Amino acid sequence: MGKTYKRLKMEKFDPSLLRLQDSSYAGHYESTSWDDIIDQMNTSTETLTVFKDTPAYEHQWASDPLYEETYSLWKENDFNFNSIKWRSYYPGIHFDGSLATDIASYLGLNIIHSCWISRIDPGFFAPLHCDPFVAEIHDPEKGELKRYAVFITPSELGHIFILGQDHLYNFPVGTVIKWNNPNELHIGINGSMKTKYMINVLGY
Numbered sequence: 001m002g003k004t005y006k007r008l009k010m011e012k013f014d015p016s017l018l019r020l021q022d023s024s025y026a027g028h029y030e031s032t033s034w035d036d037i038i039d040q041m042n043t044s045t046e047t048l049t050v051f052k053d054t055p056a057y058e059h060q061w062a063s064d065p066l067y068e069e070t071y072s073l074w075k076e077n078d079f080n081f082n083s084i085k086w087r088s089y090y091p092g093i094h095f096d097g098s099l100a101t102d103i104a105s106y107l108g109l110n111i112i113h114s115c116w117i118s119r120i121d122p123g124f125f126a127p128l129h130c131d132p133f134v135a136e137i138h139d140p141e142k143g144e145l146k147r148y149a150v151f152i153t154p155s156e157l158g159h160i161f162i163l164g165q166d167h168l169y170n171f172p173v174g175t176v177i178k179w180n181n182p183n184e185l186h187i188g189i190n191g192s193m194k195t196k197y198m199i200n201v202l203g204y
């Protein structure tokens with residue numbers, strides 16, 4: 001058991017994880033149920049937030065003062081708005097809530113600040129932005145706010161998550177990355193032919 005476990009960990013470690021600057025490798029979270037979780041998300045009938053810049057969705061950006069600066073940045077620089085789209089799924093609403101508590105336990109978090117799975121379809125972006133709500137709801141009295149990203153589907157050529165100066169791609173399923181700064185600039189890109197999913201966890 002011990003030897004098998006050690007071998008598994010070594011095989012799953014990507015040396016590029018040693019060169020990260022704005023994040024760090026934080027282990028592997030193993031779950032046999034990622035396919036089930038994604039099935040639950042995609043068959044959920046609960047209301048879903050889709051961030052997409054079309055007239056039908058524009059109010060999500062334009063009406064939210066937290067996103068005013070980000071939205072202006074994209075507009076001023078004439079970003080291709082047809083390429084902007086991502087979806088967020090929440091534990092206990094769109095998928096089994098015990099996943100969030102289990103990952104938090106693995107990460108040694110006592111309090112879950114927030115948790116969601118982000119989905120980017122082929123050909124779409126979550127363009128350069130910070131998540132402004134992170135600074136808004138950070139409670140320093142609870143301690144240091146920690147943020148993690150877990151890669152939950154097999155990597156495809158064209159799945160890229162850019163976090164500050166780190167270009168994160170081609171990692172094995174279950175790779176956990178800790179953000180140095182929970183409010184770092186980031187970009188999600190899917191230039192592949194398959195949907196990209198990632199689970200995000202913030203906590204104390």
Ligand SMILES: [Fe+2]
Binds near residue numbers: 126
């Ligand atoms: Fe974000």
